[in-house]
Amino acid sequence: MPELPEVEVILQEISNNFLGETISHIIVRCPKLREPISEEIYKIKNQIILSIKRKGKYLIIKINNGYILIHFGMSGNFLIFSKKSFFPLKKHDHIDFIINNKILRYNDPRRFGLCLWTKNLNNKFLNNIGLDPFDKNFNGNYLFIKSRKIKKTIKTLIMQGRLVSGIGNIYANEALFASRILPNRKAMSLTKKESIALVFNIKNILLKAIKKGGTTIRDFHKTDGTQGGFNNELKIYNKFKKPCVNCGNIIQCIKQENRKTYLCIHCQK
DNA sequence: CCTAGACCCTGTACGC
DNA sequence: TGCGTACAGGGTCTAG
Numbered sequence: 001m002p003e004l005p006e007v008e009v010i011l012q013e014i015s016n017n018f019l020g021e022t023i024s025h026i027i028v029r030c031p032k033l034r035e036p037i038s039e040e041i042y043k044i045k046n047q048i049i050l051s052i053k054r055k056g057k058y059l060i061i062k063i064n065n066g067y068i069l070i071h072f073g074m075s076g077n078f079l080i081f082s083k084k085s086f087f088p089l090k091k092h093d094h095i096d097f098i099i100n101n102k103i104l105r106y107n108d109p110r111r112f113g114l115c116l117w118t119k120n121l122n123n124k125f126l127n128n129i130g131l132d133p134f135d136k137n138f139n140g141n142y143l144f145i146k147s148r149k150i151k152k153t154i155k156t157l158i159m160q161g162r163l164v165s166g167i168g169n170i171y172a173n174e175a176l177f178a179s180r181i182l183p184n185r186k187a188m189s190l191t192k193k194e195s196i197a198l199v200f201n202i203k204n205i206l207l208k209a210i211k212k213g214g215t216t217i218r219d220f221h222k223t224d225g226t227q228g229g230f231n232n233e234l235k236i237y238n239k240f241k242k243p244c245v246n247c248g249n250i251i252q253c254i255k256q257e258n259r260k261t262y263l264c265i266h267c268q269k
Numbered sequence: 270c271c272t273a274g275a276c277c278c279t280g281t282a283c284g285c
Numbered sequence: 286t287g288c289g290t291a292c293a294g295g296g297t298c299t300a301g
Contacts, residue, residue, distance in 0.1 A: 003294060034277075034296075057295080074295050075279080092279080110278045112295060125296095152272060160296075168294055258274070260292090 002072040004057055004133070004166040005209035005230065010078055011054050014061075017080055018049050018099050023063070025098040033094070033113050034073060040117045044068055049099070055132050056165030058114075058125065066119045069126075073112025079105045129165040133202050138164055140196025147187040147195070154190060155183035156257055158202065167202060169259050170237045171209070175201040177236040182268040183261045184254065208233065236262045 002010065023044050031037035047063035054060065059070040072078075081087045083101050095106035095115060106115065114125070131138040146163050147154070158164055159172045167175070176183045178201040181194055190198070212229035235245050240253040244264040254261050 006294090032278090071295085073278095074293070108278095109280065110293090110295095112277070114296095150271090156272085170294065257272095259295095 002057065002076060003168050003170060003209065003230075004054075004206055005212070007054055007057050007059060007072065007166075008210050009213055010072075011052055011059060013080065014059075014078070014104070015052050017102060018104065019052065020049065021100045022046060022048050023097055023099050027096040027098070028094070029089075029096075030092075030094040030111075033108065033111050033115060034071070035114055035116065037095070037115055041115065043117045044097075055126060056129055057168075058129075058165075060121065060126075066117055067121060069114065069116050069118055069123075070106075071114035071125075073108060073110060073114070075110040076106065076108040076113035079107065081105070128162055130161060130163040131165065133164055133166055133206055138199060138203075140192065140199045143199050144190065144192045144195035147190060150187035152187060153184050153256060154181060154187045154198070155261055157187040158198070159259075160257070164202075167206075170234070171202065171205055173237045173262050174205050174235060177262075177264065177268060178205060180268050182265070183263055184256060236264065238262070 024046065026041060026044060028037050028041065043065060044063060047065055049061060049063055051062040052059065053062070057071060059068075061068040061070065079087075081103055083098070083103055087103070087105075090107065092109045092111075093105055093107050094111070097104040097106075106113070131142075143163065147157060150157055150161070152161075155172050155176060158167050158175070159169065173183065175198060179194065179197040181190065181198060209230040212233065236251060239251045239262055242251050243249065244251055244267055247264065247266045249264055249266040251262055251264055254263065
């Protein structure tokens with residue numbers, strides 16, 4: 001569920017609720033995430049939340065003695081609720097952070113997420129990831145220069161390359177469609193003009209999605225909670241066999257890196 | 270080095 | 286109703 005925009009919304013919600021507060025306790029019910037949660041996590045007890053930032057889809061929570069690093073994987077989710085309210089445990093409620101009079105609860109069915117304490121940000125998770133898409137240094141010129149010798153496809157590059165972090169399958173599809181670039185083009189084949197357009201559309205689409213609001217935290221009042229605010233804005237993702245919004249031709253679907261890629265061979269070149 | 274593919278895990282949707 | 290299969294918003298590791 002959490003795309004970069006939802007992680008951004010989660011960041012804002014956590015900031016509003018917990019900035020400056022002390023983490024009094026943490027309960028780990030299931031430590032088996034992408035990396036097993038180690039005993040080190042208990043170092044966050046009695047620490048104050050000083051700042052919260054995001055890099056790609058990673059959440060970086062600064063506390064007195066280091067950082068808490070959070071990633072939501074495919075299915076991770078945070079809920080915030082008052083300690084006084086009755087909130088029964090659900091399946092896959094792996095972690096509770098008890099902060100002041102509230103509980104921040106981490107739920108993750110597929111357990112591809114991540115939660116760890118780290119002394120500094122010099123670790124294998126953050127060291128090799130690219131610029132955040134909103135970083136000023138992520139511009140058309142940067143993408144053009146950096147992609148000159150890259151033989152993999154442009155979609156693969158923006159999704160998992162080391163150049164830029166946090167662009168998921170949905171937004172990779174959407175940004176390439178908006179830029180009229182075929183996702184299976186070799187990265188090195190992009191012109192400078194196309195690179196500029198692609199970077200513009202990545203930033204633009206992510207920004208729009210953030211404004212629409214992720215639903216991960218806010219939805220905990222609702223019962224369904226599956227519809228993301230941006231779902232209605234999607235132009236090509238999940239539109240297999242449907243007419244292209246620009247030209248009416250049928251959207252095709254291929255597989256790249258085991259992920260679905262949607263394309264309009266008429267609009268995208 | 271680079272790239273494609275397998276893999277981690279559970280829930281859901283769909284065909285038979 | 287029940288069972289088997291494919292697939293899902295991510296990232297990492299490894300084989301070639």
